[in-house]
Amino acid sequence: MADGLSIRGISYSYGPKTALNDLTLTVPSGRFCALLGPNGAGKSTLFSLLTRLFVAPSGQITVASHDLSQSPRKALAKIGVVFQQPTMDLDLTVRRNLMYFAALHGLAGKEADARVGAALERLDMAERAGEQLRALNGGHRRRMELARALIHRPPVLLLDEPTVGLDAAARAAITDYAHELAADGMAVLWATHLTDEVRDTDDLAILHRGQLLARGTAEEIRRGMTLSDRFLQMTGEDAL
Numbered sequence: 001m002a003d004g005l006s007i008r009g010i011s012y013s014y015g016p017k018t019a020l021n022d023l024t025l026t027v028p029s030g031r032f033c034a035l036l037g038p039n040g041a042g043k044s045t046l047f048s049l050l051t052r053l054f055v056a057p058s059g060q061i062t063v064a065s066h067d068l069s070q071s072p073r074k075a076l077a078k079i080g081v082v083f084q085q086p087t088m089d090l091d092l093t094v095r096r097n098l099m100y101f102a103a104l105h106g107l108a109g110k111e112a113d114a115r116v117g118a119a120l121e122r123l124d125m126a127e128r129a130g131e132q133l134r135a136l137n138g139g140h141r142r143r144m145e146l147a148r149a150l151i152h153r154p155p156v157l158l159l160d161e162p163t164v165g166l167d168a169a170a171r172a173a174i175t176d177y178a179h180e181l182a183a184d185g186m187a188v189l190w191a192t193h194l195t196d197e198v199r200d201t202d203d204l205a206i207l208h209r210g211q212l213l214a215r216g217t218a219e220e221i222r223r224g225m226t227l228s229d230r231f232l233q234m235t236g237e238d239a240l
């Protein structure tokens with residue numbers, strides 16, 4: 001638990017519009033937690049708070065026991081993030097992109113080489129190291145985003161709708177890989193609006209209009225229904 005993510009009593013408003021209302025959620029090490037919510041539920045707002053793009057006016061966020069508002073640098077060093085938008089340079093090669101992000105984390109020389117090599121190996125991308133990112137398909141580009149997020153070996157991984165725009169095979173590959181990372185000990189928070197990305201044994205948090213409606217394993221929450229039907233029953237909104 002000490003290495004995981006803890007969110008306690010977080011609220012956020014855009015002027016009069018409340019986007020998150022008193023959210024409390026923990027993601028322990030070794031768990032995959034799906035944050036399921038329709039458009040507008042507050043997922044992106046939460047990610048902005050977790051990465052300190054915005055600062056939460058109340059409540060507390062800790063990452064691997066570091067308080068995000070009191071020790072932001074230490075806390076942020078423990079987080080890997082896959083954003084919805086691509087972050088890598090299309091004109092650089094796969095390896096150069098990763099070396100650049102390694103350098104941002106203070107890694108250089110042999111250590112950086114080794115980290116980049118290991119990340120490429122683990123994502124089955126080693127043979128593409130010399131290719132420009134532009135030459136990769138969408139699924140491989142997403143894998144590179146994941147490799148980038150892992151280069152500093154963070155204990156906590158955040159993914160904001162990471163399968164948007166991918167075909168079924170690429171979606172399955174990324175989803176499987178994130179589950180493997182959790183099984184290996186990371187705390188993984190996976191924001192999605194797609195119920196088919198959630199497995200019965202996953203932790204599940206259902207977010208709707210800024211409120212957490214349910215928290216437990218997916219199997220507990222769906223109560224023998226399909227998750228999509230259960231979601232509709234709880235929120236009155238269709239989940240895909």
Ligand SMILES: Nc1ncnc2c1ncn2[C@@H]1O[C@H](COP(=O)(O)OP(=O)(O)OP(=O)(O)O)[C@@H](O)[C@H]1O
Pocket residue numbers: 014017018019037038039040041042043044045046
């Ligand atoms: N800059 C902003 N100004 C005003 N309201 C905003 C702003 N950004 C988001 N909101 C509102 O806050 C609520 C939560 O939005 P948020 O983007 O966090 O949801 P989301 O679950 O990530 O949805 P999506 O998947 O569409 O991004 C929504 O009602 C949205 O309209």
